[in-house]
Amino acid sequence: MIFEFISLIIVKFLSIFGYLALTVLMAFESMILPVPSELVMPFAGFLIVESKFTWLLTIIFSTLGTIIGSLISYYIGYYGGYPFINKFGKYFLLDNKTLAWTESWFKNRGGKTIFISRFIPVVRHLISIPAGMGRMNIKKFIFYTILGGAIWNSFLVYLGVMLKENWKLVHEYSNVIDIIIVILIIAFIIWFIYRHLRHSKL
Numbered sequence: 001m002i003f004e005f006i007s008l009i010i011v012k013f014l015s016i017f018g019y020l021a022l023t024v025l026m027a028f029e030s031m032i033l034p035v036p037s038e039l040v041m042p043f044a045g046f047l048i049v050e051s052k053f054t055w056l057l058t059i060i061f062s063t064l065g066t067i068i069g070s071l072i073s074y075y076i077g078y079y080g081g082y083p084f085i086n087k088f089g090k091y092f093l094l095d096n097k098t099l100a101w102t103e104s105w106f107k108n109r110g111g112k113t114i115f116i117s118r119f120i121p122v123v124r125h126l127i128s129i130p131a132g133m134g135r136m137n138i139k140k141f142i143f144y145t146i147l148g149g150a151i152w153n154s155f156l157v158y159l160g161v162m163l164k165e166n167w168k169l170v171h172e173y174s175n176v177i178d179i180i181i182v183i184l185i186i187a188f189i190i191w192f193i194y195r196h197l198r199h200s201k202l
Contacts, residue, residue, distance in 0.1 A: 030149075077128065078135065081132065
């Protein structure tokens, strides 16, 4: 029911507002909002088949949305990271050491992390916030976000073009991968809490 409801909204929005809707939806997709690119982009591919969209403009506007949403999340992390950790970090087992580690990570591996994350369900919705918290170089962040986003968006559009009216199959099959990723994230959180509690007792 929820899937059908979201699908209906996306289809209507794209059908009425075209490339503007595509940009907005992909901006939402790059933030912590329930707008899966596996729904948006394959339908955009179907619209290409219907001659309502073009390949070039679809990739341009979808990638524009990707960078807009990612930058918003980046600056949320950039400006809100330290105040959040200082005020609420103890409730999430986070401290300034965590921020220092995050900064070091994104300084040395930020490009690869951002690029690879664009292809991982769930992770791509979240990764821009720690990148901002880690003060990743903004030019590198934009470059790798555009690069990864354009490739991912193009791949999903291609699937939509190939599947035509069966474009929804992309999201249906991707749900299995989403579930696996969520399980892995939960397992990591449990491990992180266990490790933190164990070290605090030593």
